Amino acid sequence: MVLVDKLRSTDCKPTKLMDLEQIKCQSCSISRLCLPVMLADAEIEHLDSIVKRRKPYQKDDVLFRFGEPLQSLYAVRSGCLKTYTLDADGIEQITGFYLPGEIIGLDAIANNTHQSFAKALDTSLVCALPYNKLDILAGQIPGLRSQLLKIMSSEIQDDKALFLLLNKKNAEQRLAAFVINLSRRYANRGLASDRFQLPMTQVDIANYLGMAVETISRLFKKLHKLDLLELKQKEINILNMQQLSHFAGTSCHV
Amino acid sequence: MVLVDKLRSTDCKPTKLMDLEQIKCQSCSISRLCLPVMLADAEIEHLDSIVKRRKPYQKDDVLFRFGEPLQSLYAVRSGCLKTYTLDADGIEQITGFYLPGEIIGLDAIANNTHQSFAKALDTSLVCALPYNKLDILAGQIPGLRSQLLKIMSSEIQDDKALFLLLNKKNAEQRLAAFVINLSRRYANRGLASDRFQLPMTQVDIANYLGMAVETISRLFKKLHKLDLLELKQKEINILNMQQLSHFAGTSCHV
């Protein structure tokens, strides 16, 4: 099955789908990206006991909707998801993409209400972290408390970086930076960083980066012409990482 | 003295400058915006004991620099400050403005390093919250832990909203939304929301919103022509809050 193959390629050990749904934090291949960083074994077990593992979400399945009360944060185990709001005309406004090891729903903590919709872009496994239990556990385990604060701080950092990107950079710098950013996130989870599948459509990328799809298409072509990357169907192949990074950072007045 | 007058107008009780530097969390007029929300008296006292009150920062004084280790978060008591980074050419890129009751430096928690510069735009009083002590205290006081998480979540919410604003709205909607946002924040601290001083220059606003100063100037003029607001020197006078909000939210195709 396609699904099992996909999951296999995500995890180190070849395991059956059933096992992947049940796997514990202790043996989770992405735990170093997730919450259990630096926790003692007993503490991880404690955390593991509150985590609810969900059956895989299929493409277009919705995890939560705007306005729903916060029940759980979601840690992505495999696949990819997006968060989005709807504007006055009901048009989708994508606010984020989430890869394995990343936590969805942190913005809901302030007023116990989800601020966006979350939807799977692909078959995805997630762990649900019931927030009230997580909060209590954070009071008992100093390492978990610190880690939770760090994860939130990290999200604030990322948001500020995105802000600067959108506010100060032109279209090609945005797209280059977007690709570099995805690449770094794949590298972090131990996957190939110079060759990977784009989990979202170009329409989604355009929406997220505040550009027209046509512009995205033209710019991918331009980046290819410059021998910086190749895009075949949805597979990105970064040909010159260093120059692409440079391109993303500083304006290229050519 | 100008300073004392300014502080007086910010605080309920007329007090001497010396008192304001020493005032405790228990009697701080902005405490409901700051950390002590919902804490018991004894807990507030506990928090109060770690807060270091600083002499006022003068206009252009720097609180911390990019790359410095995180010592303290800063709670604004009066005045206004900005955070910014420098781009490759050394040009200032403003990432935020901070009003009384707001906390500066949350993005530094992830890797214990400040991610920006922070500078006073005006004579400003701040409380320094030593982070290691705050973290420990958060482990002892559940209400403080929750509040800290909520404040961080709230910052993430604000960042996402800003992201949507910059990504999806045109220049006049951005400016209108910026003014509305300031107005709401003044209202939150119990000050006039329809008539207030702009604490930053138009150059700073332009920088923050990713626009040219000329555009800001023209748009303020346009908003005035539409009888939505008045700008005299640095004093904003919102003439039609409802329409201005509407203007900020939905595109006005006129």
Add this chain to the structure above:
DNA sequence: GGCTAAACTTGATTTATATCAAGTTCTGGC
């Protein structure tokens, strides 16, 4: 109280990117 630099204003011109229009290619379901 006059001088200087910064802040702001106004108009003319340019430009990056959106929009419009009309394709082609890909993908999933029967």
Add this chain to the structure above:
DNA sequence: GCCAGAACTTGATATAAATCAAGTTTAGCC
């Protein structure tokens, strides 16, 4: 293996806002 809808591509045109240029006003300083 074919069909329909979605995704992507390509070119022509429009436009919002930047840039350039040259003011005027404001505010701090000796």
